Amino acid sequence: MRQAFPLDALTLDRAQDESLHRQLYRALSALIKDRVLPPGAGLPSTRALAADLGVARNTVVAAYDQLITEGYLLNRCGARPVVVDLPVGAATFARSASTSAGRGLSLRGEVIMSQPVHHGVPGQFAFHPGMPDARSFPFNVWSRLLARRANFAGETLFGTYHVAGLPALRKAVAVYLRTARGVRCTADQIVITTGAQAAFDLLARLLLDPGDCVWMEEPGYFGAQSAFVAAGAKLAPLRVGLDGWQMDQPPHSARLFFVTPACQHPLGVTMRMEQRLRLLEIAEHSNAWVIEDDFDGEYRFQGQPIPAMQGSDQSGRVIYVGTFAKILFPALRLGFMVLPPELHERIPHALSTTGQFAPLLLQAALADFITEGHMTRHLKRMRRIYAARRQRFHELTEMNLGGRLTLISREAGIQVVALLREGLDDRRVAEEARRLGINVLPLSKHYRHGHPEQGLVLGYAACDESQTEHGLRKLREAIDRSAE
Numbered sequence: 001m002r003q004a005f006p007l008d009a010l011t012l013d014r015a016q017d018e019s020l021h022r023q024l025y026r027a028l029s030a031l032i033k034d035r036v037l038p039p040g041a042g043l044p045s046t047r048a049l050a051a052d053l054g055v056a057r058n059t060v061v062a063a064y065d066q067l068i069t070e071g072y073l074l075n076r077c078g079a080r081p082v083v084v085d086l087p088v089g090a091a092t093f094a095r096s097a098s099t100s101a102g103r104g105l106s107l108r109g110e111v112i113m114s115q116p117v118h119h120g121v122p123g124q125f126a127f128h129p130g131m132p133d134a135r136s137f138p139f140n141v142w143s144r145l146l147a148r149r150a151n152f153a154g155e156t157l158f159g160t161y162h163v164a165g166l167p168a169l170r171k172a173v174a175v176y177l178r179t180a181r182g183v184r185c186t187a188d189q190i191v192i193t194t195g196a197q198a199a200f201d202l203l204a205r206l207l208l209d210p211g212d213c214v215w216m217e218e219p220g221y222f223g224a225q226s227a228f229v230a231a232g233a234k235l236a237p238l239r240v241g242l243d244g245w246q247m248d249q250p251p252h253s254a255r256l257f258f259v260t261p262a263c264q265h266p267l268g269v270t271m272r273m274e275q276r277l278r279l280l281e282i283a284e285h286s287n288a289w290v291i292e293d294d295f296d297g298e299y300r301f302q303g304q305p306i307p308a309m310q311g312s313d314q315s316g317r318v319i320y321v322g323t324f325a326k327i328l329f330p331a332l333r334l335g336f337m338v339l340p341p342e343l344h345e346r347i348p349h350a351l352s353t354t355g356q357f358a359p360l361l362l363q364a365a366l367a368d369f370i371t372e373g374h375m376t377r378h379l380k381r382m383r384r385i386y387a388a389r390r391q392r393f394h395e396l397t398e399m400n401l402g403g404r405l406t407l408i409s410r411e412a413g414i415q416v417v418a419l420l421r422e423g424l425d426d427r428r429v430a431e432e433a434r435r436l437g438i439n440v441l442p443l444s445k446h447y448r449h450g451h452p453e454q455g456l457v458l459g460y461a462a463c464d465e466s467q468t469e470h471g472l473r474k475l476r477e478a479i480d481r482s483a484e
């Protein structure tokens with residue numbers, strides 16, 4: 001029998017004018033009409049679905065009642081409602097119009113389409129979370145290196161010989177990670193990917209079966225969450241607050257843990273050594289894989305960068321994932337994984353199957369960029385620039401927006417979190433901000449369970465002082481509009 005759509009993958013948007021129960025009703029009726037929820041499928045209890053979606057139980061009760069009244073669901077007196085067998089012609093217009101020959105998406109396709117995404121708008125620097133400063137990147141050096149490699153220089157860059165990555169880049173990355181991030185690795189363990197997201201997607205597909213449990217940070221990185229949910233996994237929340245990770249109630253049988261220990265996404269806290277060792281101990285006990293996402297561990301503004309957790313792993317279960325999106329720029333689409341011995345010989349085969357391997361020309365230019373010292377020079381310069389911008393961003397926010405939001409001041413990362421004054425809805429604020437040309441993320445978008453904190457994730461790194469001042473003025477307007 002066809003597996004039922006995982007309803008906890010649905011996303012409801014508090015920023016919309018439409019009520020949550022109405023949104024849920026519409027989403028469920030479409031899934032029923034399209035037979036994604038097949039006839040006879042039982043729906044979760046109102047309590048369970050409310051907990052999964054992080055909404056009040058009444059919201060689910062109201063949506064179910066409407067579906068029962070309209071004949072989509074059959075109420076079974078105390079038991080969970082089941083889907084009614086509707087005539088095939090009931091399939092929604094949206095589905096048949098959007099797909100050729102009306103065959104529709106697979107169940108996995110539907111899940112992928114229901115995941116949250118976030119794209120910026122070109123030229124809108126304020127306050128795109130996690131965006132580095134494009135104008136400070138040494139494009140003159142970069143274009144010279146690219147041009148040099150673009151001239152045919154032998155077979156190496158011509159065919160698809162190096163599926164796991166260009167040897168020169170794998171070696172350069174291994175040397176960098178050993179010296180700068182405390183990762184224990186050889187070049188053989190490095191696999192170059194088309195960004196961190198491609199690594200999460202590949203790992204999810206290779207390591208998870210439908211129904212497997214992932215212990216995932218909450219609030220957490222929704223890009224990684226989406227990759228796991230798209231692979232059919234269930235997420236159990238690993239709660240994170242300003243005082244660290246709450247590990248006292250691990251799920252019974254998680255197959256994978258996902259953490260950002262050097263600079264938690266989005267809160268920016270750092271995992272203390274005793275918590276790292278505790279996490280590794282729990283992982284060993286559960287026989288789980290651990291993905292360590294070190295997306296911007298380089299940007300630490302007090303003291304030295306904190307070494308990676310991978311360096312403390314004694315049992316070969318940590319898969320370290322990194323990206324060049326923050327050190328260089330996001331559109332480069334280059335990242336890497338450091339694989340434990342059990343996996344690294346098998347990955348090239350998987351990459352050949354998925355076709356996700358990274359362009360060799362870019363890899364060659366990047367290898368030169370690292371080995372000729374341009375990357376460390378650039379990083380050093382950007383650390384100085386970002387430290388000053390961060391300081392100024394705090395001062396200006398305090399001056400212009402104090403009382404409306406409170407910055408959670410942390411020492412790492414190129415984005416910060418601000419908690420909103422009581423009574424403000426962060427999705428509404430983000431929507432108003434977007435209308436005014438300001439790109440911020442609602443903090444609540446990083447939660448999948450329970451009651452989210454209301455706040456904003458703000459990238460400060462790409463803005464100079466006048467853009468920051470302008471952005472903050474607009475943000476204040478957005479907050480005030482959303483409070484009306």
Ligand SMILES: Cc1ncc(COP(=O)(O)O)c(C=O)c1O
Binds near residue numbers: 196265334
């Ligand atoms: C927590 C986290 N991990 C990883 C990434 C990088 O992903 P990618 O290399 O796919 O751009 C991001 C990007 O914003 C991020 O916020």
